[in-house]
Amino acid sequence: MRFILPREALLKPLQQVVGVVERRQTLPVLSNLLVHVAGQTVTFTGTDLEVEMVARATAEDPRDGEVTIPARKLFDICRALPDGARVKLEQNGDRVSISAGRSRFTLATLPASEFPVIENIDVVERVSLAEAVLKDLIGRTAFAMAHQDVRYYLNGLLLDLRDKTLRCV
Structure with missing residues (x-):
């Protein structure tokens, strides 16, 4: 090489x-x-x-x-x-x-x-939005995310897509 x-x-x-x-x-x-x-x-x-x-x-x-x-x-x-x-x-x-x-x-x-190979994932849904919009959504909700909490589901961000609306929780 x-x-x-x-x-x-x-x-x-x-x-x-x-x-x-x-x-x-x-x-x-x-x-x-x-x-x-x-x-x-x-x-x-x-x-x-x-x-x-x-x-x-x-x-x-x-x-x-x-x-x-x-x-x-x-x-x-x-x-x-x-x-x-x-x-x-x-x-x-x-x-x-x-x-x-x-x-x-x-x-x-x-x-x-x-080197570990991560398998390709089939796309279930595809969303296209401006970078600034996604950054704003994450910025408005990131303060509520836990850091190194034992309850792993509190350490992240939920992106909910319904009826052509994306919600961040």
């Missing part, structure tokens, strides 16, 4: 998926991102077994393959690189080398086969 991306083009998908990856995990592979290269597309997948986030980018000089890379380390390295840097990731056995300009990094990897 190999690809080259400008720093900014790599940071954008990493920022999208690294938030779902938690630092302390019971399974070591859950602190990693699954990086899959097929054709010109690089896919980054992060999960905590409840939520799965996927982001894509178009790469230069790709070589197909997949591997898992420590999410936070990769993100921190890319953030620390100078603007305009061209980042090259290349898998060498059980390691990934990252190079940009004069900077060189090597990270240990885990096999992609260990």
Whole structure:
């Protein structure tokens, strides 16, 4: 597996998926991102077994393959690189080398086969609304959500769709 991306083009998908990856995990592979290269597309997948986030980018000089890379380390390295840097990731056995300009990094990897796969869910209902509207709905109800309550059903938000009306409880 190999690809080259400008720093900014790599940071954008990493920022999208690294938030779902938690630092302390019971399974070591859950602190990693699954990086899959097929054709010109690089896919980054992060999960905590409840939520799965996927982001894509178009790469230069790709070589197909997949591997898992420590999410936070990769993100921190890319953030620390100078603007305009061209980042090259290349898998060498059980390691990934990252190079940009004069900077060189090597990270240990885990096999992609260990990464948990969340099955596709059939869509029962689809709702389309503006981002600002959804943000407003969540903002008006988030104050009432519990935090780490033993009664897990109080830790979330109920989205109720009836008669073309979406309610947040």
